[in-house]
Each structure stands twice: as structure tokens, then as C-alpha cells.
Amino acid sequence: MEQTKVLVAPSSSHGHYVKGAKQVINLDEVNETFLVEGKSVLETSNHTTLDMPEDCLITCQTVYNPFTEMYAKSKD
Amino acid sequence: MKLEKLTPEQERLMLEVRDEWINLALKENTKGINKPLFEDGIEWLYKNLLGKPKPKVVYCDSWLSCLITINVFKKLSHKQIEKLGASVGDSVRASVGDSVWASVGDSVRASVWDSVWASVRASVRASVGDSVRASVWDSVKGDLKAEFNNYSSYNGFSNYGWVSFYDFFERINVLDNFKLKQYKKLIKSNCFNAYEYENYVFAIQPPTVIKKSNLDVLNDTQESAIQFADGTKYFYINGRNISEQLFTQLKEDKYTMSDFTKQEDEEIKSACISYLQQTKGEDYLVSFFKDNLKEINTYVDKKDQKYLEGTTNGMNVGVYTLFKGEINNVEIAYVRCYCPSSDRMFFLGVSSEHNNAKDAIASLYRIPRKVKPHITTINRQGERFSTNLTKEGLSLLKTLPKSDIEDLVSISGNEYFSKIKYEF
Numbered sequence: 001m002e003q004t005k006v007l008v009a010p011s012s013s014h015g016h017y018v019k020g021a022k023q024v025i026n027l028d029e030v031n032e033t034f035l036v037e038g039k040s041v042l043e044t045s046n047h048t049t050l051d052m053p054e055d056c057l058i059t060c061q062t063v064y065n066p067f068t069e070m071y072a073k074s075k076d
Numbered sequence: 077m078k079l080e081k082l083t084p085e086q087e088r089l090m091l092e093v094r095d096e097w098i099n100l101a102l103k104e105n106t107k108g109i110n111k112p113l114f115e116d117g118i119e120w121l122y123k124n125l126l127g128k129p130k131p132k133v134v135y136c137d138s139w140l141s142c143l144i145t146i147n148v149f150k151k152l153s154h155k156q157i158e159k160l161g162a163s164v165g166d167s168v169r170a171s172v173g174d175s176v177w178a179s180v181g182d183s184v185r186a187s188v189w190d191s192v193w194a195s196v197r198a199s200v201r202a203s204v205g206d207s208v209r210a211s212v213w214d215s216v217k218g219d220l221k222a223e224f225n226n227y228s229s230y231n232g233f234s235n236y237g238w239v240s241f242y243d244f245f246e247r248i249n250v251l252d253n254f255k256l257k258q259y260k261k262l263i264k265s266n267c268f269n270a271y272e273y274e275n276y277v278f279a280i281q282p283p284t285v286i287k288k289s290n291l292d293v294l295n296d297t298q299e300s301a302i303q304f305a306d307g308t309k310y311f312y313i314n315g316r317n318i319s320e321q322l323f324t325q326l327k328e329d330k331y332t333m334s335d336f337t338k339q340e341d342e343e344i345k346s347a348c349i350s351y352l353q354q355t356k357g358e359d360y361l362v363s364f365f366k367d368n369l370k371e372i373n374t375y376v377d378k379k380d381q382k383y384l385e386g387t388t389n390g391m392n393v394g395v396y397t398l399f400k401g402e403i404n405n406v407e408i409a410y411v412r413c414y415c416p417s418s419d420r421m422f423f424l425g426v427s428s429e430h431n432n433a434k435d436a437i438a439s440l441y442r443i444p445r446k447v448k449p450h451i452t453t454i455n456r457q458g459e460r461f462s463t464n465l466t467k468e469g470l471s472l473l474k475t476l477p478k479s480d481i482e483d484l485v486s487i488s489g490n491e492y493f494s495k496i497k498y499e500f
Contacts, residue, residue, distance in 0.1 A: 008460065009459075009460055012459070012460075013341075013343070014214075016458065016460045027473075027481045028481045028482055030482070031482060035473060035474070036462075042460065042462060044457060044458060044460075045206060045210060046315065046417065047415070047418070047458045048417045048500035049386075049457075049500075050455055050456075050457045050498060050500055051498075052455070052462050055464075055465075056462045056465075057443070057447070057465060058463075059443055059460070059461045059463065059484075060459060060460060060461075061440050061441065061456075061458075061459040061460070062440050062442050063424050063425040063426075063440060064409075064425045064426050064439075065425060066337075066406050066408045066425065066427075066428065067337075067406060071440075071442070073459075074440070075340050075341045075342060075343075075459075076341065076342050076343040076458060076459055
């Protein structure tokens with residue numbers, strides 16, 4: 001069954017939503033890694049909509065914090 | 077009646093309708109809610125669509141004061157005043173959805189649907205619904221979260237987009253629907269948003285101040301970009317809400333490089349950069365960073381024109397510059413880059429081990445180690461990457477245990493830029 005709109009960026013203040021996929025599987029809640037099955041689009045309020053015609057893997061950009069010397073999820 | 081093509085007169089009217097709705101929200105907001113129109117609309121909504129008696133209407137000067145008022149009513153309701161009754165938001169959504177949206181939709185399924193939808197509905201929605209109402213929503217929702225989500229979905233600025241669309245078809249006589257006419261009165265009353273209960277409707281007055289930049293996003297570098305009649309203020313730079321404390325710090329020249337490095341939210345960092353650019357110019361921005369950062373290297377990713385559709389198509393798309401320096405005896409490094417959708421400037425933290433911008437920016441893309449050899453293409457929307465894998469890679473991904481999914485690695489600049497296609 002087709003899913004309507006799935007949030008794949010829980011930590012984002014604007015949110016990024018997968019629309020129209022057959023299935024969206026949350027593989028890693030901490031790093032926010034998702035497997036998207038089926039043709040879909042990725043929507044958000046402050047960027048152009050991205051067409052995702054095939055199965056794909058959604059990951060979050062990281063940024064390096066020189067004070068902790070660690071990579072962390074990029075926040076917006 | 078099937079409409080195959082708009083006449084020049086209809087095309088002119090289409091733009092007029094679009095501007096009327098945008099002006100209603102952004103220029104006539106200072107007049108406040110047209111109370112007779114709103115109360116007529118509410119009476120019709122409750123009596124005719126919901127089959128309920130006309131509720132009392134309470135007007136509130138801001139979204140925040142509305143939520144506080146509802147909370148006060150809830151605490152007093154069993155003694156001092158008539159009970160609020162249950163929220164009828166769901167019933168309103170269902171009734172308006174079925175009675176208005178469904179019935180008018182079929183009447184205007186014409187071949188010009190797409191072009192009118194794009195011109196009228198999308199413009200009005202972007203200018204009014206997304207830019208103003210949704211932005212303020214983000215700012216307010218933290219304040220009184222429990223009640224917040226009961227807001228009306230069919231009353232207020234968020235509906236200007238789709239109502240303006242049907243308004244156009246009504247004005248060119250494709251549509252003549254009594255329910256839409258009644259509903260339109262409610263929306264045209266200029267109510268910002270509302271909370272609907274059985275016995276009461278709480279209507280929020282539109283903001284008295286709405287300031288936007290020429291990019292059609294909320295923006296003001298001198299004062300709050302949104303202000304309600306009760307003095308509630310929200311500060312926005314380039315569409316991003318920032319706290320009054322940060323705004324004051326920026327305005328009073330007290331924002332330092334150290335503050336910048338401590339800020340974790342990339343959008344807020346970008347808003348601060350934009351504030352400095354708008355108020356003091358590019359030269360100041362360079363000097364703001366130059367005390368601590370030295371430009372090391374620039375990489376330009378020249379994209380095929382087909383991948384630039386949907387971007388600003390400007391000269392900053394695909395330009396990455398590495399800066400390095402030291403602050404409080406800690407080595408720091410940033411890659412300056414620009415959002416391809418909005419041209420906002422970002423400084424993203426990278427490891428100071430990098431000596432070129434190409435590898436440095438690529439290091440921020442991370443993927444489970446086991447599927448790294450199977451990447452075919454990479455696309456990006458803001459801080460989210462969408463990666464396509466080979467069939468083998470996809471099958472492998474589905475079998476990986478959690479520990480392997482969590483084991484993320486980066487790729488080289490050469491591999492990253494050979495595989496990245498669309499970036500928005």
C-alpha cells in the first residue's frame with residue numbers, strides 16, 4: 001500500500017518528507033538513515049522538491065565539531 | 077464546461093486574482109478580521125455543515141494569546157462560563173473537505189488546471205501560507221504545545237492558496253457553487269487562524285506587521301518581521317526565525333566569531349551570516365571571518381545544465397571554499413558553500429586535516445561502510461542525501477545488522493563529485 005508522507009528528518013526544524021513511496025524503513029533512528037522503496041519525491045519547505053525514481057537510501061549530512069573532535073548530524 | 081485554453085483577458089484576471097489574495101493577507105492585515113464576514117461564515121459552517129448551533133466568537137490579538145485564552149477558558153469552563161465543548165476541528169475538516177473541496181474540484185477539472193494551479197494557488201500559498209503562516213507556526217508551537225495542534229485546518233491563511241484557485245474559476249464562470257461562496261466569505265474575513273470548539277470559536281487576528289524580503293521570505297534587520305497587536309514579536313532573517321536575544325546581539329554588534337563557532341544550528345548560522353551581509357556588506361563579512369580564518373582552497377563543481385533546473389542557477393551553485401584557522405587554541409576549519417535552492421550562504425564545520433575544499437565537503441557525506449562500494453548516484457536536498465545503490469548493494473543493505481548500518485564512513489572528493497547529480 002502506498003504511504004502518503006513520511007518524515008525522514010526527525011531532527012530537522014523544517015522536516016523533509018518522502019511522499020508516494022511504497023515503503024519507508026527507518027534503519028537507524030540515531031543517525032536518521034532510511035531505506036525508501038518505490039518511486040517517490042522528497043519534499044521540504046525551504047528547498048526544491050527532489051524526484052527519487054528508484055529505491056534509495058536517505059542519510060543525513062554531518063558536520064565536524066572541532067571542540068568535541070566528532071562528527072554530528074547537521075542541524076537545520 | 078471544459079476549458080481548453082485561457083483567453084488573454086482570463087490570463088490577466090488570473091494574475092489579478094492572485095495579487096488580490098496576496099494583498100488581502102499582506103497589505104490588508106492591519107485592518108484586522110472583518111467580523112461580520114467572519115461571523116456569517118462561522119454561522120453557516122456550524123449550522124449548515126456541522127448541524128450545530130452558532131458558537132460564540134472570541135477574538136484574540138495573537139496566536140500566543142489565543143492559546144492562553146483557551147487554557148483559561150478550559151480551567152474556568154465548568155463554573156463561570158458555558159463549557160467550551162469538544163474541539164470540532166476534525167468535523168470541520170471533514171465537512172469542508174467533503175462539501176466544498178470535493179464538489180468544486182470536479183467542476184474545474186480542465187486542461188488549464190495545471191497552469192492556473194501553478195500561477196495562482198502556488199504563488200498565493202507560497203507568499204501567504206508557507207512564508208507567513210507556516211513560519212509563525214514554527215515559532216509559536218513550542219510555547220503551548222498541548223493545545224497548539226488543535227488549530228483549524230480550514231480556517232485561516234493556510235487556505236488562501238487553494239481558495240484563490242477556485243475563486244478564479246468562479247470569476248470566469250466555470251464554477252458556481254453556493255458552498256464555496258459561503259466558505260470564501262469566511263476565508264476572506266482575513267482571520268489568521270482559528271480554534272473551533274462546540275460552543276466557542278477562537279479567532280486569531282492577522283499580524284499587524286509582516287515584513288518580507290524581495291526573495292518573498294520573512295526578513296527584517298531592524299525590527300521584528302512579524303508582530304501581533306498584543307506586542308508578540310517574531311524575528312526573522314532570510315526566512316529563518318531567530319531569538320530576540322540573538323537578534324539584539326547582532327543588531328548591537330556583539331555577535332562574535334566565538335558565538336558563531338558555538339552555534340550548532342546551520343540555518344541559524346546562515347541567518348547570522350545573512351544579517352551581517354545585509355546590514356554591513358560583503359567586506360565586513362570577510363573581516364568578520366579573516367581574524368580567525370584563512371582561505372585555503374576553492375573547488376568549483378561545474379554541473380551539466382540539466383542538473384541546475386530547480387536551483388537558482390546562480391554563480392554560487394557548486395562553489396566550495398575551505399577556510400582554516402584557530403580559535404581558543406583549537407584548530408578550526410569550515411567549508412563555505414551556498415544552498416542551490418535559495419543561495420543562502422553556509423559555513424560547514426570540517427576536520428582541519430583537510431587541505432582542499434573538494435575532499436573537505438565530501439567528508440560530510442557518510443554512508444554505511446558495507447554499501448560504500450555500491451553507490452551509483454548521490455542527490456541532495458539541504459542536509460539530506462538520497463543515495464542510489466546497485467541491485468547488489470540494495471540487497472546487501474536489507475540484510476545488514478544495526479551495527480553495520482551505524483558504521484558510517486565518508487568517500488573521497490573525486491568519488492563524491494563524480495556521483496552527485498541533483499543538489500537542491
